[in-house]
Amino acid sequence: MGRHTRRATVTRLLLAPALAAGVAVGLTSAPAQAAVWSSCEQWGNTTLNGYTLYNNIWGSGAGSQCVSADSGTKWQVRADHPNTGGIKSYPNSKKVIGKPVDSLSSLKSSYNVTVPSAGDYNSSYDIWDTDYDYEIMLWVNHHGNVGPLGTPQGTVTRGGHTWNVYKGSNGHNEVFSFLRTSDSSAGTVDILPILKWIKNTKGWMGNETIGDVQFGYEISGSAGGLDFRTNSLTVSGS
Structure with missing residues (x-):
């Protein structure tokens, strides 16, 4: 559904300083709540209790967005992006x-x-190897006019969930998307069996070094302003 013109991949991950064309930032105030950090800047970021938070407005035609955090694992976003398609x-x-x-x-x-019960978005993990050659997306819920990159690869049960799997490329890196077969607002994902299924069962990648494990919201449209809240989050690896 055209969502993965999404990647100026390394650019957005490394927080490129230049503003993308057509992006309007800083047009609203941060969410009104007690917070240890907030930002309405396009590439606003900070590190809290071992997690790095990014506001990360990277897509063309974006509107305004602010993030407000009590910690690296409890934070919220107020986003007002036009419902024009494409990840904002x-x-x-x-x-x-x-x-x-x-x-x-x-x-x-x-x-x-x-x-929210409106808008075009997904709540997802975005997992990368250290060279940014491979991207593993785990969608735990989605709403509206959004869809994964690539072609269907069937359904698999791994990591405590059942997923519809898609495989493709965005021109910068390989993308493996796992869409939970039913939406979830809370749960635990055992990520390692999913990575081993990709590596050992399918042979889609080698023994890559896993770098970033991100969790957040890919937002395509949220006209009028919508709230996304991460009530709690933990990521642990050993």
């Missing part, structure tokens, strides 16, 4: 792992979110 932003919280798949004995995450 991926506000997220990131934990860096830094271990090859075969060296990991565990990689798990728990999430609890409150998402």
Whole structure:
């Protein structure tokens, strides 16, 4: 559905300083709540209790967006992006792992979110190797006019969930998308069996070193302003 013209991949991950054409930022105030950090800047970011938070407004035609955080694992976003198609932003919280798949004995995450009943978005993990050659997306819920990149690869049950799997490329890196077969607002994902299925069962990648494990919201449209809340998040790997 055209969503993965999404990647000026390394650019958005490395927080390129230049403003993307057509992006209007800083047009609203940060969400009104007690917070230790907030930002309405396009590339606003900070590190809190071992997690790095990004406002991350990266897509063309974006509107305004602000993130407000009590911690790296409890934060909210107010986004007002036009419903014009194409990913506008991926506000997220990131934990860096830094271990090859075969060296990991565990990689798990728990999430609890409150998402709107309107808009075009997904709530997803975005997992990268350190070279940014491979991207593994785990959609735990989605709403509206959004869809994964690539072609269907069937359904698999791994990591405590059942997923519809898609495989493709955005021109910068390979993308493996796992869409939960039913929406969830809270749960635990055992990520390592999913990575091993990609590596060992399918042979789609080698013994890559896993770098970023991000969790956030890919937002295509949220006209009028919508709230996305991460009530709690944990990422742990060893």
